[in-house]
Amino acid sequence: MIRVLCLAAALVLALAAPAAAHTVTAGADLRIAQTIAGAEVTVVVKGTTRVPGPLRIGVIAYQPVSGPPIGLEVRSVEDGRTVTGTARAAANPQYTQLRVERTGPHELKLSAGNETAVIPFRVLVERDSAGEFLIYGGLFVAAVLLVGGLLTGATARPGRAMALAAGAAAGVTVAAMVIVFDSQVPAPPPDGAAPAPTTSTAEGRPYVQARMETVPAQPEAGEEFTLRVDLADGSTGRPVDDLTAHHEALAHVVVTSEDGRYFRHVHPLRTAPGHLEVRLSAGRPGRYLAHAELERENSGGQLVAADFTVGGTARASAEAGTGTESGRTGAPAKQAGTTVTPRLHPAVPVAGRPTTIELDTPGGVRAWLGMTGHLLIRSQDGGFFGHVHEMGAPGSRVRFTFGFPEPGRYLAWVQYATADRIVTVPFTVNVTAPEAR
Amino acid sequence: MIKRWYALAAAALVTAAVALYVVGRSTAAEPVNLTTTGSRYTATVFIADPAPGRVTVEIKVSRGDADTVALSAVMAAMGHSTPEISAAMREPGRFVAVGELFPMSGVWELSIRLDGPAGEEQLAVKTLITE
Numbered sequence: 001m002i003r004v005l006c007l008a009a010a011l012v013l014a015l016a017a018p019a020a021a022h023t024v025t026a027g028a029d030l031r032i033a034q035t036i037a038g039a040e041v042t043v044v045v046k047g048t049t050r051v052p053g054p055l056r057i058g059v060i061a062y063q064p065v066s067g068p069p070i071g072l073e074v075r076s077v078e079d080g081r082t083v084t085g086t087a088r089a090a091a092n093p094q095y096t097q098l099r100v101e102r103t104g105p106h107e108l109k110l111s112a113g114n115e116t117a118v119i120p121f122r123v124l125v126e127r128d129s130a131g132e133f134l135i136y137g138g139l140f141v142a143a144v145l146l147v148g149g150l151l152t153g154a155t156a157r158p159g160r161a162m163a164l165a166a167g168a169a170a171g172v173t174v175a176a177m178v179i180v181f182d183s184q185v186p187a188p189p190p191d192g193a194a195p196a197p198t199t200s201t202a203e204g205r206p207y208v209q210a211r212m213e214t215v216p217a218q219p220e221a222g223e224e225f226t227l228r229v230d231l232a233d234g235s236t237g238r239p240v241d242d243l244t245a246h247h248e249a250l251a252h253v254v255v256t257s258e259d260g261r262y263f264r265h266v267h268p269l270r271t272a273p274g275h276l277e278v279r280l281s282a283g284r285p286g287r288y289l290a291h292a293e294l295e296r297e298n299s300g301g302q303l304v305a306a307d308f309t310v311g312g313t314a315r316a317s318a319e320a321g322t323g324t325e326s327g328r329t330g331a332p333a334k335q336a337g338t339t340v341t342p343r344l345h346p347a348v349p350v351a352g353r354p355t356t357i358e359l360d361t362p363g364g365v366r367a368w369l370g371m372t373g374h375l376l377i378r379s380q381d382g383g384f385f386g387h388v389h390e391m392g393a394p395g396s397r398v399r400f401t402f403g404f405p406e407p408g409r410y411l412a413w414v415q416y417a418t419a420d421r422i423v424t425v426p427f428t429v430n431v432t433a434p435e436a437r
Numbered sequence: 438m439i440k441r442w443y444a445l446a447a448a449a450l451v452t453a454a455v456a457l458y459v460v461g462r463s464t465a466a467e468p469v470n471l472t473t474t475g476s477r478y479t480a481t482v483f484i485a486d487p488a489p490g491r492v493t494v495e496i497k498v499s500r501g502d503a504d505t506v507a508l509s510a511v512m513a514a515m516g517h518s519t520p521e522i523s524a525a526m527r528e529p530g531r532f533v534a535v536g537e538l539f540p541m542s543g544v545w546e547l548s549i550r551l552d553g554p555a556g557e558e559q560l561a562v563k564t565l566i567t568e
Contacts, residue, residue, distance in 0.1 A: 078472045079474055235518075
């Protein structure tokens, strides 16, 4: 009998080893792109395995950044406890270590220049599962009692030996049952997680109503202005404060001049619930279009659009070319600084059919916004806006496939990050109607 | 010998039942007890029996002198919002609101609007309401 139990315990122990390897590493990195103090950066918050424990925050820069470091302030929304530090933006940043005392909702406040962003996030720490406790508890009991049973049996006390063997069998039974059924029992949510429904409910949330405006209402050419995006829930009217980090940003805002010579792809700062802001300047007067991509929690992506007018007269520093580096929001536009031109297949795209666009990237690429390349497309009139991601082309190139929905002229920009800057390559695409061929 | 086997089987079953209880316990509904801190006030929300329908909510304001407290709820997933309920002050820093805050089960965001000499502030906590 004891031999059988010993064998069973040995088998269960052998089976238990892989189960332990399935524990999930606590926490996950939060990456949020921000356009702050004229620089394009990605803030990385590294998860912690315990509380109280360290929370490491780094700021990745995509171009050389000068100026003072970015101020960091982490506040627990529950108890209001606040810790502060600074982080210097760099291509490979040093991580600043702040201490968090508890799990649950927190806010990260970023300060640079006279700009401030408040990013809500949750500190999560994996809980020990009850199943794991029972597996190890059961095996521990079994092991202790088996040794006791062997010793008692050796001294010829069958009654006590049987009692101990029964206890050991119970321990092994619990451990074995939990091992078998553990995969069917849902894992407990991490400590600090937001409440979630226990049963699946319909996915999706109401649409966002967005109001975009500039401050001042009519900016002057060459002068800095703020583009504000105010978001309200289409069903409740409340501020929308549940934006997810969608491609590493709360919102991707693309501002283009009507003629396409001005282009900025920026990531506004959350200043308050439902309020996003980004500083810009435009060198030439005229009509400008703003497209904002965002995604609510448990929902699909949404696109909101607006236009505004820049007054005054063109400044000498106004952009002369057709493209600009997106990183320097306040900088005048310049030629993209690249001689490569995109290749289109087919050379004359047909509406409704896939077109592949390839671009050589001799300077190499590094991931930016979670992707190695981005293609932004706008119809001439601004009525259509598209954002395509790189498909993982081999070699030094980026490749995109897109089906232009209608015939006509489209303005397009390929963007990718190199070691020290974000490259923007503008071009136009004339799309023909299927029957025209 | 057979008796002992019965005892063994019974012990195993009891232990298994305890195991299932421990695993299942984590999914049972519990009172809501959540604290949130804003720039002016700290509020703790306590709901002894959270369920759809009429509930009693106690709000303790441990930081900031709140004169008035009002509650409303939003279910973001469905786009529902409820009317605001004023909480009655039972003693300084302790308010009680009674009303239908959660018309259905699901994840609700409870908004707490506090007002006092320090000014108005709206805080929020999220909670899962089950039948």
